Amino acid sequence: MEKTTENISQSQSAHDDTESGHPEDNFTGATGVLFERAMAQTRMAVCLTDPNQPDNPIIFANRAFLMLTGYDHDEVIGKNCRFLQGPDTDEDSLNLIRKAIREEEVLVVEVLNYRKDGTKFWNALHLGPIYDGDTGELLYFFGSQWNVSDVHAARADEHQAKLLARELSHRMKNMFSVIGSIVSLTGRQEGAKQVTDKINGRIRALGNAHENALSSASAGPADISEIVTAVLSPYAAGSEDVFIMRGEKIGLSTSTISLVGLVLHELATNATKYGALSADEGKVTLDWREEDGHLILDWKETGGPKIDHVPEEAGVGSGIMSTLLKSARGELGLDWQEDGLKATLHMPVMS
Incomplete structure (x- = not known):
């Protein structure tokens, strides 16, 4: 309990048959016996104070x-609970406790307390008034305590992970921005704007995928739905109906995020120039699932220009995708159907 001048107190002022004294000094008869037995056996730390x-x-x-x-x-009986407080006990928590005692309210609050040996522990304190059933007179304050230090440690770890993720996201965003600037400057100097635009597009796709994964995940793999949304949102052209996305929750490793982001970028770029995304009524449906540790992602275009021939040679983007996917034991199958391209990505979830 805490460092307030009003706090709930504990054990009693008699000698000890149980570990904490004779409660029947304050609770008489059968009620006192039942109280003593219940309090002796419960694993919840409990104390009573006399206001x-x-x-x-x-x-x-x-x-x-x-x-x-x-x-x-003998070290606790007769003392106010403030003896459990120390230098780092939060004053705001103590003010809440003081107010609850002053106004005879029920309160649940977490407060940093100190043991006899000086070690700290986070105490989930539940306190409230006890009244005489006949007269309504305030008799005691009841306080139960629970050590929630592990809970606080877990919260702190999660908070630190989120801070780290945000910092990494910020730094990665800056890194991709610097890389893009270098490519653009080089392209202008060498007269290769079209090439640099393509390269920058791929860099932005990778940046979007990784930035989203880092900023949204406190720890562990990133969910594929977040990656898909981050990479494809620039191609939606303000319409939420362009992409129809369906799939289960699948966690992706960092290397898998890069490849998925690059593949989606290349498919979306192609669809914008030649496929479904080049037409007003065009749509792209994405379905994904996990089978035996592998990601299966289907891309299906509809409503675009009619395809009357299959491209004879793979473009630069397709070549990049094929090379990277092969190194990760993955593959991308392309099926040029009359009503639109159907592509299937198959690769390990944790490559």
Whole structure:
């Protein structure tokens, strides 16, 4: 519990038959016996304080409370719970506790406390008033404590992972921007603007894929749906109906993200120039699934110009895709159907 001048207290002021004293000094008869047995057996740390005494001292603390804090029974009885506070205990949490006691409210709050040996622990404190059933008079404050240090550590790790992901995303975005600038400057100097535009398009696709993966994932593989959306959104031309996406959640490794992003970029670029995305009514349907550790992604174009012949030679983009996919044990099959291109990507999920 905490460093407030009003806090809930624990154990009681008698000697000890149980680990925490004789609760029947305050709770008499059968009720006292049941209370004593229940409090002795529960694994939840529990204490009672008496707000009718000066400084709201602890009058009862069970065994679990003593084990949690490291104090002996005689060291806690008669003290206000503020002895559990220390230099890093948050004042805002203490103000909430003070307010709850002052206004006789129920409160659940997490507060940093200290054990007898000085070690810190995060305490999930639940406190509330106990009234006389006949007169309505305030008799005690009840406090239960639960060590949630592991929960706080997990939250901190997740927060750090997200901060790292954002920083990596920012740096990667800058890196792709620098690479693009170098390519553009070189292209202007060498008179090869068309080539540099294509290269920059591929760089942007890779940047979009990785930036989205890093900014959205706290840890672990990135979901393919996020990658698909990030890479293809520039080609939607403001229409949400251009791409129809269907598939299960599949986590992709970093290397797989690069290849998927590049393949989607090349397919979308081709569709914009010659296929479904070059027509007002054109659409692209994407379906993906995982089979035996492999990603299967189907790309199907409809509503574009009629295809009356199959390209005789693969373009530069197709050559790049084929080379990279082969090195990753993947492949891209192209089926030039009359109503549009159908492509199937097949590669390991964790290449």
